Amino acid sequence: MPEEMTRFIDWYNDTNPLSRDKNLPGIARVGIAQLWFEVIHPFHDVNGRVGRAIADHALSQSLGYPTTACLATALEGDNKSYYLQREKASRGSLDVNIWFDYFADRVIKTQEIAREEVDFVMAKSGFYEVYGDQLTDRQARMVSRVFAEGRKGFEGGITTRRYEPITKCPNRTASRDLSDRVAKVTIIPLRGGGRTTRYELALVEPAGLGLEKR
Known part of the structure; x- marks a missing residue:
């Protein structure tokens, strides 16, 4: 040896x-x-x-x-x-x-x-740059949880059922929070997914970095 x-x-x-x-x-x-x-x-x-x-x-x-x-x-x-x-x-x-x-x-x-890792970091930076000041404490916890999954994403999307335990709020509050974010284009509905509405974060480019479009 x-x-x-x-x-x-x-x-x-x-x-x-x-x-x-x-x-x-x-x-x-x-x-x-x-x-x-x-x-x-x-x-x-x-x-x-x-x-x-x-x-x-x-x-x-x-x-x-x-x-x-x-x-x-x-x-x-x-x-x-x-x-x-x-x-x-x-x-x-x-x-x-x-x-x-x-x-x-x-x-x-x-x-x-x-x-993919670079794209993820840049997209995360861009999201907080544009929307960070708009988030309530509950919404910020949900967003942080989504980003914690890294480049592979939050499997299954964001739903009211998943929002509740992460933010420790009732279903009605979860629904209201998500509707508020949809109205402000912070999250967008996913296509398909059955009867349950699922959402994903509306990712944006951080200013001045110029992510390559795909």
Whole structure:
């Protein structure tokens, strides 16, 4: 184990694109580093977390600056395929070409996640910039709860039934609060959803940041 880790660390340092060998493509180095460390599996626990941190570090080195993307998030979101592909690459002929195909796809997904995170933060900033002063304490609690879900959103939308326990108010007050926000275009009804009216926040661009329209 110590010998394998020494070989791995020496290789990692020798292939650092910021100071030495620039012939190894960045994405290949990231994929090899991730796989090699995980195959060595030097710890009783946390190998996955350390391996993903190494991959993020290697990706930052290949870019020449700290990446805003999080490769760990993309890998954790695809655990079943990740472990399957890692297992295939670490057995038999040790051919890593299929692993590279899979890993490159995860890196692309990482960039998509990073973009979604940036869009979410900007949209949240824009919402509070435009509507923050208009919210009552109850409404502010509901909005905070929605944003706490992050880029994936508040599953199922906002309803009076969900508004009540979050803001600790009766159904009539919840209905009145939501109607008030609809009238002021702070929330908008979702299409479909059955008999229960569901809403989502009316997100806006923060001034001067210019979110890309999609």
